[in-house]
Amino acid sequence: KNEVxxxxxxxxxxxxxxxxxxxxxxxxxxxxxxxQQHPGGGIxxxxxxxxGKKKHGRLIATINIQEKHSSLHITASHPRDSAVYxxxxxxxxxxxxxxxxxxxxxx
Amino acid sequence: xxxxxxxxxxxxxxxxQEARLRCSPMKGHSHVYWYRQLPEEGLKFxxxxxxxxxxxxxxxxxxxxxxEFPKEGPSILRIQQVVRGDSAAYFCASSPPxxxxxxxxxxxxxxxxxxL
Numbered sequence: 001k002n003e004v005x006x007x008x009x010x011x012x013x014x015x016x017x018x019x020x021x022x023x024x025x026x027x028x029x030x031x032x033x034x035x036q037q038h039p040g041g042g043i044x045x046x047x048x049x050x051x052g053k054k055k056h057g058r059l060i061a062t063i064n065i066q067e068k069h070s071s072l073h074i075t076a077s078h079p080r081d082s083a084v085y086x087x088x089x090x091x092x093x094x095x096x097x098x099x100x101x102x103x104x105x106x107x
Numbered sequence: 108x109x110x111x112x113x114x115x116x117x118x119x120x121x122x123x124q125e126a127r128l129r130c131s132p133m134k135g136h137s138h139v140y141w142y143r144q145l146p147e148e149g150l151k152f153x154x155x156x157x158x159x160x161x162x163x164x165x166x167x168x169x170x171x172x173x174x175e176f177p178k179e180g181p182s183i184l185r186i187q188q189v190v191r192g193d194s195a196a197y198f199c200a201s202s203p204p205x206x207x208x209x210x211x212x213x214x215x216x217x218x219x220x221x222x223l
Binding site: 035041042043045047048088096098100 | 140142148149150151152155162163165166196198200211212213214216217219
């Protein structure tokens with residue numbers, strides 16, 4: 001069993017739809033990160049959370065420490081949001097990664 | 108302020124050769140992390156370094172792999188006697204003092220290693 005589980009694995013949405021990607025983890029963490037990996041392979045950090053909620057533009061990330069669950073929301077999705085979204089948790093000095101959610105937004 | 112710089116972007120080696128991957132963190136960043144992404148797999152943590160210190164190398168294979176982050180110069184991930192299974196994308200990330208508990212990480216573009 002992976003320390004970090006993401007769902008769904010694949011997601012296709014129409015432009016403008018509200019999107020939710022979920023992440024559950026089984027270890028005690030000091031921080032949770034959401035990453036975006038573009039088709040070219042580059043990785044961008046979106047958020048680092050240890051509690052509550054953060055918002056950046058059309059992206060919102062929430063975390064529930066008691067339930068060991070985080071969600072990444074994208075409002076008014078756009079084709080340029082198409083990418084793989086990866087949840088990563090830090091425990092001690094290590095990071096554990098989910099396998100990613102592949103999002104395709106269709107115009 | 109340049110981002111995290113990794114070079115080379117692509118590296119081709121024959122079995123048995125050595126591979127050296129370099130990572131220059133963002134200016135002012137003292138924490139460096141190396142990750143490996145095997146084909147069709149997710150990212151895996153390899154090693155966490157601060158200047159002149161290896162903090163956690165529990166994700167590194169026990170043999171052939173080593174990493175350093177000297178006082179001056181880039182962090183180096185070194186793979187000796189490469190095998191085909193080492194073919195992967197290797198990503199470096201850096202964060203400011205305080206590390207990735209307090210700060211987001213900034214990723215380099217990665218080095219894609221191909222072993223023939």
